[in-house]
Amino acid sequence: MKAAIINRYGEAYVLRYTDVQAPRIKPDQMLVRVHASSVNPVDWKIRKGLLKPLTGKQFPMILGFDVAGDVVAVGGRVTRFRPGDTIYARLDQLAGGAYAEYAAVSERVAALKPANMSYEQAAAVPLAGLTALQALRDRGQLKPGQKVLINGASGGVGTYAVQIAKVLGAAEVVGVCSAKNFDLVRDLGCDRTLDYSQQDFTQEDTRYDIVFDVIGNRSFADCRRVLQPQGFYITTQPYPQNFLRSFASALLPGPTYKVILLRSNSDDLTFLKTQIEAGKIHSVIDRTYPLAETAAAHAYSEAEHATGKIVITVE
Ligand SMILES: NC(=O)c1ccc[n+]([C@@H]2O[C@H](COP(=O)([O-])OP(=O)(O)OC[C@H]3O[C@@H](n4cnc5c(N)ncnc54)[C@H](OP(=O)(O)O)[C@@H]3O)[C@@H](O)[C@H]2O)c1
Numbered sequence: 001m002k003a004a005i006i007n008r009y010g011e012a013y014v015l016r017y018t019d020v021q022a023p024r025i026k027p028d029q030m031l032v033r034v035h036a037s038s039v040n041p042v043d044w045k046i047r048k049g050l051l052k053p054l055t056g057k058q059f060p061m062i063l064g065f066d067v068a069g070d071v072v073a074v075g076g077r078v079t080r081f082r083p084g085d086t087i088y089a090r091l092d093q094l095a096g097g098a099y100a101e102y103a104a105v106s107e108r109v110a111a112l113k114p115a116n117m118s119y120e121q122a123a124a125v126p127l128a129g130l131t132a133l134q135a136l137r138d139r140g141q142l143k144p145g146q147k148v149l150i151n152g153a154s155g156g157v158g159t160y161a162v163q164i165a166k167v168l169g170a171a172e173v174v175g176v177c178s179a180k181n182f183d184l185v186r187d188l189g190c191d192r193t194l195d196y197s198q199q200d201f202t203q204e205d206t207r208y209d210i211v212f213d214v215i216g217n218r219s220f221a222d223c224r225r226v227l228q229p230q231g232f233y234i235t236t237q238p239y240p241q242n243f244l245r246s247f248a249s250a251l252l253p254g255p256t257y258k259v260i261l262l263r264s265n266s267d268d269l270t271f272l273k274t275q276i277e278a279g280k281i282h283s284v285i286d287r288t289y290p291l292a293e294t295a296a297a298h299a300y301s302e303a304e305h306a307t308g309k310i311v312i313t314v315e
Helices: 041-047 119-123 126-139 156-167 179-188 220-224 240-251 266-277 291-302
Strands: 002-006 016-019 029-039 066-074 086-090 102-106 110-112 147-151 172-177 192-195 208-213 227-235 256-259 285-290 309-313
Touching: 002 291, 016 291, 029 041, 029 086, 029 119, 029 291, 041 291, 066 102, 066 119, 066 126, 086 102, 086 126, 086 266, 110 266, 119 285, 119 309, 126 156, 126 208, 126 227, 126 256, 126 266, 147 156, 156 172, 156 179, 156 266, 156 309, 172 179, 179 192, 220 227, 240 256, 285 291, 291 309
Parallel strands: 147 172, 147 208, 172 192, 208 227, 227 256, 285 309
Antiparallel strands: 002 016, 029 066, 029 102, 029 309, 066 086, 086 110
């Protein structure tokens, strides 16, 4: 099968489009014909070797975590899917495996694809959508009527976070992004927008129940002053020192520091599918690249100014 692989860690040019063996599935997995995947910043962080202690040195490596495609075969222990089903999933292998014509997908991380989405739109959802959902619902314990600020509202995670905050009943969602993306994030549900190049949200006089720091470039110390005493600061940056900060803040009075580290699971993907089919969540796609041009897709993602998601199509 065709795949975009790396044979060593490095810059985007180490990604090569070539022929490799199709994956062999385990009893709890399905073989999926991938029609689309998407790029997440973790993909290029792995490609650069920044997560080497986790991803090891076994090459060739196929990166990519998001899959939308058709089930072509199922392992002996798979009970919920059968060949012909159309699914979407966030892979649970350490380095991924989605940038390919076929992927091995564990049953427990897959759900039926939202019926009203194309493969491309659905492949944008899993990693970013699950992160946004689990950050706001589980880490932030978002309740109806609350005020939420999303720092990085126009990116992959942020565009889903704005919509999910509204689905979970937030009364006010404030989006921090650059002015060129104001109209987009307002259309997604933001009640107010702040341009990070003009205004520092941590100097506002307002108080939020949740500050979701998707970009992860603000400190808890700065954000405390715009949080309610029972509020939550949530970062997407899972560094060891941030887990220590989170542990320490749980012992102290005042706002709580949380780190989101998403967990792939089919129940949450099914929840997102329901909301998508109800018209409450959609994917914002900035650019689409064919699998053969995955290196260019990575380079674009690494610039860190994508508006919504970058999708890979697999012909
Ligand atoms: N821990 C986890 O489980 C987990 C899961 C998913 C993602 N993450 C991490 O979360 C981060 C964001 O992921 P993503 O997929 O949303 O990234 P992304 O799509 O690449 O984010 C791009 C967006 O960031 C905005 N941005 C850039 N600089 C900004 C700033 N200073 N302030 C506010 N917005 C700014 C850009 O808006 P403008 O173009 O308007 O500047 C752009 O729309 C990454 O570091 C990723 O690795 C962690």
